[in-house]
Amino acid sequence: MSFKREHWQCQLVSPSERLAHLRNSGHLSDITITFPGHSKSIQAHRLLLAMSSPAFEAMVYGPLAKDGQLALPEDPPEAFEWLLNHLYKNETQLSDARLATKVYLLASKYQLDNVCKICSQVLLNDVTPENFPDVFEFATLKEISHSS
Known part of the structure; x- marks a missing residue:
């Protein structure tokens, strides 16, 4: 345009x-x-x-x-880029669990609780047999629960 x-x-x-x-x-x-x-x-x-x-x-x-x-x-620049797109454009789609974990860490660091909730939901919904060990470890370390 x-x-x-x-x-x-x-x-x-x-x-x-x-x-x-x-x-x-x-x-x-x-x-x-x-x-x-x-x-x-x-x-x-x-x-x-x-x-x-x-x-x-x-x-x-x-x-x-x-x-x-x-x-x-x-x-990580790619996670920060997503975070800015969310802040400016209210984008909420995360491409995968790997990106969701990176964005979650940034959101936690910068006190963006709503973004932590978005990432938690992605991690809860997008668990696969391939990424389960990584998602489980991350969730355990960050104590992510259904209430997040």
Whole structure:
């Protein structure tokens, strides 16, 4: 979809469409998230991160965000990418249990309880004979239950 840059807001009807546009385009982004050890970097918006999580608020408006950059060396880029798509676009589909475990760990770290619930549900529903040992070990370590 092509927009005149100065009128993109008028061409998108809902706030959710405008947020999705910001996520997809990086327009108005004010922070670059990097993953040292990986070549991936992501453009984001401090306000959206801060309004989503108390941990993000402290990070993006505190001393960790320097010069519009936030380095997250411990976070897997693909899981963080999914997390941002959820925050901007309310996406809830996780491709597999492996990704769900990575996203769960990020959600727990960043105090995103609702995302932990989404991941827990995926892990409960998508157990296969092949991934059972890994899912069981993860669930046992994280004490995931039906009530999560």
